[in-house]
Amino acid sequence: xxxxxxxxxxxxxxxxxxxxxxxxxxxxxxxxxxxxxxxxxxxxxxxxxxxxxxxxxxxxxxxxxxxxxxxxxxxxxxxxxxxxxxxxxxxxxxxxxxxxxxxxxxxxxxxxxxxxxxxxxxxxxxxxxxxxxxxxxxxxxxxxxxxxxxxxxxxxxx
Amino acid sequence: xxxxxxxxxxxxxxxxxxxxxxxxxxxxxxxxxxxxxxxxxxxxxxxxxxxxxxxxxxxxxxxxxxxxxxxxxxxxxxxxxxxxxxxxxxxxxxxxxxxxxxxxxxxxxxxxxxxxxxxxxxxxxxxxx
Numbered sequence: 452x453x454x455x456x457x458x459x460x461x462x463x464x465x466x467x468x469x470x471x472x473x474x475x476x477x478x479x480x481x482x483x484x485x486x487x488x489x490x491x492x493x494x495x496x497x498x499x500x501x502x503x504x505x506x507x508x509x510x511x512x513x514x515x516x517x518x519x520x521x522x523x524x525x526x527x528x529x530x531x532x533x534x535x536x537x538x539x540x541x542x543x544x545x546x547x548x549x550x551x552x553x554x555x556x557x558x559x560x561x562x563x564x565x566x567x568x569x570x571x572x573x574x575x576x577x578x579x580x581x582x583x584x585x586x587x588x589x590x591x592x593x594x595x596x597x598x599x600x601x602x603x604x605x606x607x608x609x
Numbered sequence: 610x611x612x613x614x615x616x617x618x619x620x621x622x623x624x625x626x627x628x629x630x631x632x633x634x635x636x637x638x639x640x641x642x643x644x645x646x647x648x649x650x651x652x653x654x655x656x657x658x659x660x661x662x663x664x665x666x667x668x669x670x671x672x673x674x675x676x677x678x679x680x681x682x683x684x685x686x687x688x689x690x691x692x693x694x695x696x697x698x699x700x701x702x703x704x705x706x707x708x709x710x711x712x713x714x715x716x717x718x719x720x721x722x723x724x725x726x727x728x729x730x731x732x733x734x735x736x737x738x
Contacts, residue, residue, distance in 0.1 A: 522651045525628070547658045549670070554658045572655055 463603035505543035529567035690714035704730035
């Protein structure tokens with residue numbers, strides 16, 4: 452299984468906002484453990500989906516040079532359950548972007564209907580700043596994330 | 610019309626309740642942001658972002674929390690602020706009451722300077738400017 456919790460970006464406005472979708476499928480292993488008799492999408496993985504949507508937005512804003520780490524879940528409220536067959540939409544917007552950190556606001560939709568809000572804070576873990584050499588596999592932005600956003604960046608400065 | 614200290618306090622309280630998930634009645638003027646309200650380092654950033662929004666102010670890095678000062682060997686020696694360090698801290702943190710801290714300026718105690726009142730004083734200075 453790959454640690455990608457969004458399927459596709461449908462909108463990407465550099466430095467401002469991004470929208471991604473995730474189709475929940477019963478083919479996903481984790482749903483069978485959560486739970487076998489009544490599979491539902493874990494809210495923690497929706498937070499991860501939003502973190503990937505917003506994190507790529509924040510990372511792209513600085514040309515993917517920073518390692519963008521989720522530092523705080525400032526707010527997470529999801530009011531409805533999501534089951535196989537549903538489509539989740541993550542709408543993320545940059546609220547603050549500074550050299551060392553960023554904060555984002557986010558909305559979660561199920562089949563087009565607003566069901567929650569997830570606001571996040573990201574920290575830029577720079578290798579010079581930390582004085583620590585991070586191994587390659589710890590890099591946040593591997594090719595798979597960049598490939599995900601690439602089609603939406605064609606023709607822009609990003 | 611400038612905001613009164615009471616109005617600033619109420620808004621700061623609201624900010625801290627949201628950022629730290631504490632109860633209203635825990636946010637008293639004397640409450641220490643880290644020791645009493647449980648803030649970790651990333652929370653200061655969250656608080657900064659929220660204060661900027663709530664009061665429509667800009668908080669430059671190092672102004673509310675002068676963290677760079679602590680990594681400067683001129684200002685810190687053997688875990689304590691030097692005389693120069695203390696002077697510099699006084700200049701930068703006019704919003705904090707340093708009376709107790711001055712007696713034993715141990716770096717580990719510096720976060721105790723951040724009380725709810727410190728933040729109220731800082732914001733008062735910004736909204737009045």
